[in-house]
Amino acid sequence: MTTFFNLTLAGLSSGAVYAALGLSLVIIYRATRVVNFAQPALALISSYVAYSVTKDTGSYWLGFAAAIVVGTVLGVAVERLLVRPLRDAGELSAIIATLGLLLVLQAVSGMIWSNEPHAFSYAFDFRGRFSAADLFAVLAVVVTASGVLLLFKFTSLGLRMRAAAFNPEVARLLGVRVGVMLTLGWGLAAAVGSLAGMLAIPPFISPTTLDEVFVFALTAAVLGGLDNPLGTIVGGLALGIGLSYVSGLLGPELVPLAALAILVAVLAVRPAGLFGRATARRV
Amino acid sequence: MLNKLPPVVVHLLAALGCLVLLVLLTFATDPFTNLRIATVGYYLIAVAGLALLTGFNGQVSLGHGAFMFIGAYTVALLVKRVPAFPIWADLLLATAAGGVAGLLAGAAAARLRGPYLAGATLALAVGLPAVTQRFPDLLAGSNGLSFTVNSQPAGLRSIPSTQWQAWIVWLAVLLALVVLANLARGKLGRTLRAVRDDEVAASLAGVHVGRTKILAFLVSSACGGLAGGLQAFLLGTAAPGSFTVALSLSLLAALVLGGLGSLWGALWGAIALVYFQVWTDDIAEMLSLRNDISDNLPLALYGVVLIVIVLAFPAGIQGGLRKLWVRVRRPVPSQRGEAS
Amino acid sequence: MLEIEGLSAHYGLVRALSNVNLKVEEGSITAILGANGAGKTTLLRVISGLVRASEGRITAFGEDITTTPTDRIARSGVAHVPEGGGVIPELTVEENLRLGALWRKDRADRAKALDEVLELFPPLVPRRSRAAGTLSGGERQMLAIGRGLMGRPRLLLLDEPSLGLAPMVAAKIMAVLRDLRADTGLTVLLVEQNARSALSISDYGFVLGLGEVVASENAATLLADDQLRHAYLGF
Numbered sequence: 001m002t003t004f005f006n007l008t009l010a011g012l013s014s015g016a017v018y019a020a021l022g023l024s025l026v027i028i029y030r031a032t033r034v035v036n037f038a039q040p041a042l043a044l045i046s047s048y049v050a051y052s053v054t055k056d057t058g059s060y061w062l063g064f065a066a067a068i069v070v071g072t073v074l075g076v077a078v079e080r081l082l083v084r085p086l087r088d089a090g091e092l093s094a095i096i097a098t099l100g101l102l103l104v105l106q107a108v109s110g111m112i113w114s115n116e117p118h119a120f121s122y123a124f125d126f127r128g129r130f131s132a133a134d135l136f137a138v139l140a141v142v143v144t145a146s147g148v149l150l151l152f153k154f155t156s157l158g159l160r161m162r163a164a165a166f167n168p169e170v171a172r173l174l175g176v177r178v179g180v181m182l183t184l185g186w187g188l189a190a191a192v193g194s195l196a197g198m199l200a201i202p203p204f205i206s207p208t209t210l211d212e213v214f215v216f217a218l219t220a221a222v223l224g225g226l227d228n229p230l231g232t233i234v235g236g237l238a239l240g241i242g243l244s245y246v247s248g249l250l251g252p253e254l255v256p257l258a259a260l261a262i263l264v265a266v267l268a269v270r271p272a273g274l275f276g277r278a279t280a281r282r283v
Numbered sequence: 284m285l286n287k288l289p290p291v292v293v294h295l296l297a298a299l300g301c302l303v304l305l306v307l308l309t310f311a312t313d314p315f316t317n318l319r320i321a322t323v324g325y326y327l328i329a330v331a332g333l334a335l336l337t338g339f340n341g342q343v344s345l346g347h348g349a350f351m352f353i354g355a356y357t358v359a360l361l362v363k364r365v366p367a368f369p370i371w372a373d374l375l376l377a378t379a380a381g382g383v384a385g386l387l388a389g390a391a392a393a394r395l396r397g398p399y400l401a402g403a404t405l406a407l408a409v410g411l412p413a414v415t416q417r418f419p420d421l422l423a424g425s426n427g428l429s430f431t432v433n434s435q436p437a438g439l440r441s442i443p444s445t446q447w448q449a450w451i452v453w454l455a456v457l458l459a460l461v462v463l464a465n466l467a468r469g470k471l472g473r474t475l476r477a478v479r480d481d482e483v484a485a486s487l488a489g490v491h492v493g494r495t496k497i498l499a500f501l502v503s504s505a506c507g508g509l510a511g512g513l514q515a516f517l518l519g520t521a522a523p524g525s526f527t528v529a530l531s532l533s534l535l536a537a538l539v540l541g542g543l544g545s546l547w548g549a550l551w552g553a554i555a556l557v558y559f560q561v562w563t564d565d566i567a568e569m570l571s572l573r574n575d576i577s578d579n580l581p582l583a584l585y586g587v588v589l590i591v592i593v594l595a596f597p598a599g600i601q602g603g604l605r606k607l608w609v610r611v612r613r614p615v616p617s618q619r620g621e622a623s
Numbered sequence: 624m625l626e627i628e629g630l631s632a633h634y635g636l637v638r639a640l641s642n643v644n645l646k647v648e649e650g651s652i653t654a655i656l657g658a659n660g661a662g663k664t665t666l667l668r669v670i671s672g673l674v675r676a677s678e679g680r681i682t683a684f685g686e687d688i689t690t691t692p693t694d695r696i697a698r699s700g701v702a703h704v705p706e707g708g709g710v711i712p713e714l715t716v717e718e719n720l721r722l723g724a725l726w727r728k729d730r731a732d733r734a735k736a737l738d739e740v741l742e743l744f745p746p747l748v749p750r751r752s753r754a755a756g757t758l759s760g761g762e763r764q765m766l767a768i769g770r771g772l773m774g775r776p777r778l779l780l781l782d783e784p785s786l787g788l789a790p791m792v793a794a795k796i797m798a799v800l801r802d803l804r805a806d807t808g809l810t811v812l813l814v815e816q817n818a819r820s821a822l823s824i825s826d827y828g829f830v831l832g833l834g835e836v837v838a839s840e841n842a843a844t845l846l847a848d849d850q851l852r853h854a855y856l857g858f
Contacts, residue, residue: 035398085594091397093593095343096539100589103532106581108727114575114761156725161712163722170709173671207579211528215409218402226398228809254416256410263403264391271394 006129007248010243013134015240016141019090019198019215022232023145024193024222030228031165031185034083035093037098040214041105042078042190043197044207046071048113051120051205060121067194075190078182110207112173117204142270144195145233148188152229161185191224216243219263224275231275291582296466298457305453314445318517319557321449324456325513326553330537331463331546337535338544338585339472340499342481346388346404348531349411350381350504352523357381359428359521360421360443370434374455374512380502381508386457389500393493400494408531412523428521432517443526451609452513466502467546475499476544529582542601551600559584625651625778626671632669634663639665641834643679647778647827650748652804652811654821654842657831657855658787663814664706666831667780671703671813672696674809683778698726702776706783709765711755716747716803719755719766723773733773740769741800761792768796772803792821795823830855833848 021039028036054063082101086093124132152158163171164181166168171178200213220239220272224231239262246258266274288296308318321444333347354377359513360374368376368493392400415422422428435447466472477485486492515521537556541549560581565575598606625647629647638661647653647834655663671682672693681689683727688696702723709718722738724733741748748806749766750758764784771779773843781800785793801824815821822828822842830838830851838851846850 014406018732039400056843082590082594089593089597092341092343095398096535096589097403097593099532099535100377100586100593101346103529103536103586103589104583105586107579107586110577110579111583115578146789149804156721159714159722160719160725162714163588166711166713169673170705171722173697173705173709174722174770175694177694182348207528209858211409215402215406219406221391222399222402249346251417253413256406256413260403260406260410266401267395267403268391272722 003248004245005204007244008280009130009134011241011244012131012237013137013240014244015220016138017196017213017236018216018220018240019146019233019236020196020199021143021193021213022220022230022236023148024189024196025055025217025221026224026226026232027185027189027192028149029221030229031161031182031189032079035218035226036077036078036095036186036189037095038101039190039195040210040217041102041109042071042074042155043193043200044109044205044210045074045105046194047120047201047205048109048190049160051113051118054121060123064198067198071194071197072187072191075188075193076183077184078190079186079207083186084179086112106207111236113205117205117206117209120202121268122202124197133202134283140195141233143239144192145229148192157184205223212255213258215257216240216250218281222273223265226276228273231273235274244275289459289466290468294461297463302453302457306450309449310444313597314443317443317445317449319561321445321452321513321517324449324452325510325517325554325558326534326537326556327500327549328456328459328506328513329510330534330541330552331460331549332503332510333534333538334546334549335463335467335475335506336499336503336543337538338542338548339467340496341476342496342499342501343390343401343535344350344404344494344500345401345528345531345535346411347503347507347534348526348528350384350403350507351511351514351530352412352521353384354378354381354508354513355503355515355521355526356415356428356511357508358512358515359430360521362430362432363428365562370393370432370516371455372453377512378459378505378509380615381511382505384508384515385502385504386497389497393590394502405482405531407527408526408528412526415523425523426525427520429520431461431519432516433454448517452517455513458541459506463502463506464546471495471498475610533582533585536589540588540599542599543597545599547602547604548599548601555588624684625812626682627670628680628682630666630669630681631677632665632674633677634665634674637727639668640676643700643831643834643836645836645839647810647812648810649810651826652800652803652813654818655812655814655823655831656816656821656845657819657837659816660833661831662834664718665830667703667812667814667833668781670696671701671780672813673703675729676839679723693730697774699779700774702771703780704767704771704782704784706786710755710763710767710770712754712760712816713817714755715756716766719724720747720770723770724775727774732775736773736775740772741802743772744769761788764788764792764834766797768799779809779811780782780814781811781816781849783816785814785815785817793820797821800824814852818852819846 024114025036028034049070050063053066054060068211080100082097083094086097122133123136127134146237152162160176161181161184163174164176164178168178197210203207220236221232223239224235237257242259242262243255247255309320329347329351333344336342336344357377357380358373361368361376371445392403395403404473416424434451435444439447474495477490482492483511533556537552538549540555541550541552562582563584567580596603626641627645628642630640631638644668655666657663664675669676672691676689680687683701684699699768712810720737724736727733747766747769750762750848755763758766768784784796797820800811804811813821813825822845825842827841828845833857837855
C-alpha cells in the first residue's frame with residue numbers, strides 16, 4: 001500500500017508541472033489557435049538564464065525571478081515577430097514556425113551553455129517522499145493556476161482577453177485592442193511556462209531536458225481539451241499520477257510510450273479531449 | 284517516343300540512368316564524398332516518405348525518426364542474430380517493419396488532426412528510442428548495437444567499401460523512389476491530396492478517408508524504415524542517440540526547405556541536410572569554433588531555415604525552381620503596336 | 624455627423640461598392656436599403672473599419688476615419704452591431720454587455736449603463752448569468768443591440784436587426800430605436816432588407832443596387848414612390 005501512496009505523491013508533484021506547462025499551452029491555444037511548440041524552448045532558455053544568474057549571484061530566487069521575466073519577454077517577442085505575421089497563413093505554417101523556433105532555441109542554449117548537463121538546484125529541500133520541493137511545486141502551480149483562472153473569469157482584462165480569443169472581429173467592434181490582448185496572452189503563457197520549467201528541470205539542465213516533459217504537458221493539454229484551462233490542470237495531475245504508477249510498476253523508460261497510449265486511447269473515444277468543446281466543423 | 288511508354292517504364296529507365304551516373308560519379312570522387320553521397324541517399328528516401336505523408340496528405344508527423352529507428356534496429360538485430368540473411372533481405376525486412384509500425388501508428392492517429400497529430404507523433408519520437416533502455420539485453424541500451432556487414436561479392440572485393448555502400452544505398456533508394464513516384468502520380472497521389480485539401484468533400488466523393496490516411500502512414504513509414512536500415516548498413520551501428528526529436532524535426536525542416544508537396548523537394552532537402560552539416564563543420568573549423576557551437580550549428584540552421592521559409596518562401600526550393608521554369612518558358616509579352 | 628464621399632470597396636477583384644456618396648445628419652435615423660448583395664453590409668463594414676476602402680473618404684464627427692483601425696473607431700463613439708448580432712456565445716449575457724463599455728473609464732457610469740440597457744430589454748434580466756449561446760434569436764438580437772448601446776455611442780450602425788425575428792419582436796426593436804432617438808438624440812444608420820419596417824421609423828433613406836446608390840430621398844418619398852419600391856425594395 002505504501003508503494004501506491006508514494007507513487008501517488010510523486011505523481012502529484014510531477015503532475016503539477018505537467019499541468020503548469022499544459023496551462024501555458026492552453027492559454028496560447030485559446031488566444032491564437034496555435035499550439036506553441038516552442039514553449040519548452042522558451043522555458044529552457046529562461047531556466048538557463050536562471051542558472052547563470054544563480055551561479056553568479058548565489059541566489060536561487062534571483063535566478064527564479066530572472067527566469068519569469070526572461071520568459072515573459074520572450075513570449076511577447078515571439079508573438080509579435082513570428083506569430084503575428086503568420087495570422088492568415090494556415091495551421092501548418094504556425095506549427096512549422098514554432099518547431100523551427102524550438103530547434104533554434106535548443107541549439108542556441110547548447111551553444112551558450114554546452115550540451116553537457118549542469119546541476120540545477122531545487123527551490124527547497126528535495127529529499128524525502130514528498131519533500132519541501134515537491135510541496136512548493138504543487139503549491140506554486142495551484143496558486144498560479146488559480147490566479148490565471150481568476151484573472152480570466154473576474155477581471156475586465158480577462159474578459160477582454162477572452163473576447164479577443166473567441167471572436168477578434170467582434171472584440172474590435174467593441175473597442176478591444178485585440179493585438180495587445182494577444183501579446184499579453186502570450187506573455188502570460190510564457191511566464192507560466194517558465195515557472196513550469198523551473199519546477200521541472202532539477203536536478204540537471206541540458207538542452208533536451210524538457211523534451212519529455214513537453215510531451216506530457218501536451219498530452220495533459222489535449223486530454224483536458226485544448227481550450228479548457230481547468231480541464232488541463234485536472235488532466236495534468238491525473239496524468240502525473242497515472243504515469244507515476246507506470247514508472248513504478250513497469251519501469252521509467254516506458255513512461256513516454258504510456259503517455260502516447262493514454263493520449264491515443266482518450267482521443268479515440270473523445271476526439272476533443274475529456275473536457276474539450278467539440279466545435280462542429282463547417283462544411 | 285518517351286511519352287508513349289507507360290510511366291512505370293519511364294521511371295525505371297530514369298532510375299537506371301541515375302544509377303549509372305551515380306556509379307560513374309563514385310569512381311571520380313574520394314571516399315568522404317562517397318559516404319556523403321550515400322548519406323544523401325538514405326535521407327532522400329526518408330524525406331520522400333515524409334513528403335508523401337505530410338506534403339501530399341497533410342498529416343504533420345513529428346515522429347518520422349521513430350520509423351528510422353525501427354528500420355535501423357531491425358537491420359542491426361538481423362545482421363547480429365541471423366547472419367545468414369543477405370543484406371537485401373535485411374533491408375526488405377526493415378522496410379516491412381517500418382511499414383507495420385506505420386500501419387499501427389496510422390490506425391491510432393486516423394482521427395487526429397493538426398496539432399493533436401503533431402503532438403502524438405512527437406510522443407512517439409520521444410518515447411520509442413527510450414525502449415532500448417528498457418530491454419538492455421536485447422537492444423544494448425544507450426550504447427547501441429554494432430556490427431559488420433560483408434555484402435561485397437567476391438568478384439567486386441577490389442572496390443573500396445565506401446563506393447560499394449553508396450551503390451547499394453542508391454540502388455535501394457532509386458527502386459523505392461520509382462515505387463513512390465508511381466504512387467504519387469497515380470490515383471493514390473490524387474486521393475492523398477484530395478483528403479489533404481478537404482476531407483469532407485473527399486469522403487462525399489467516395490474516398491475512404493480513414494483508409495487513405497492509414498495507407499499514407501504505411502508507405503511513409505516503410506520509407507522511414509528503409510532509410511533507417513540503410514543508415515545502419517552504412518554506419519555499422521544502431522544507437523538511440525541518433526534518433527532524437529531533433530532528427531524528426533530536421534527531416535521536417537528538410538522537407539519544408541525542399542518544397543512541401545514534391546518528391547523533387549525531398550532531393551533538395553536531403554542534399555541540404557547533408558551539406559549543411561558539412562558546411563557548418565568547415566565553418567566551425569575555419570573560425571575555430573568550440574565544439575558546443577559547432578555541434579549545435581546545423582540544428583540552429585535548420586530552425587532558422589524553417590522560420591525563414593515559412594515567413595518568406597512557403598513553397599521551398601522546388602517552388603522557387605518551378606516559378607523560374609515557368610518564367611523561362613513563357614514568352615515575353617510583346618509591346619502593343621509592335622510586330623511580335 | 625457622418626459623411627461618405629466617393630467610396631469604393633473591393634473583395635479581391637470583386638467590386639462591392641462603387642462611388643458611394645452618403646450623408647447622415649445628427650440625431651436622425653437613416654435607412655440603407657436594397658436587395659441581397661447590394662453592398663449594404665459592406666458599407667457598414669467599411670465605415671467601422673473591418674473592410675478597407677479602396678477609394679474615397681469617410682468622415683465621422685468631423686474626423687477622417689477612412690484608415691483608422693476598427694477598435695479606435697469603436698472607442699470614438701461608433702457602435703457597429705454586425706449582421707446576426709455578433710454575440711459571443713461562450714460568454715454570459717452580462718459579460719457580453721459589460722464588454723460593450725469596458726473601454727469607458729467611468730466605472731460608475733458603466734454600471735449605470737448596464738442597468739439602463741437591462742431596463743430597455745427586460746427579457747435579458749432573468750438570463751443575465753446564462754451563456755449567451757443559450758438565448759433565442761430575438762433575445763440575442765436584443766443583447767447585441769444592448770451591448771452596442773453600453774458604450775453610449777454617438778452613432779449606431781445596425782446591420783439587419785430584424786433578420787430572422789418574429790414580427791412582434793422586430794417591431795419592438797424598431798420601437799426601442801425610435802424612442803432612443805427621441806430621448807437621447809442617438810444617430811442611427813440602419814441597414815435593412817425589410818424596407819417597409821425600416822422606413823416606418825427612418826427620416827431618410829438610401830437605396831443601394833449592385834454597390835451603387837440608386838436613390839436617396841427622405842423616407843416618406845421613398846414609401847410613396849411605387850416604381851422605386853417595386854424595382855429595388857420588393858414591395
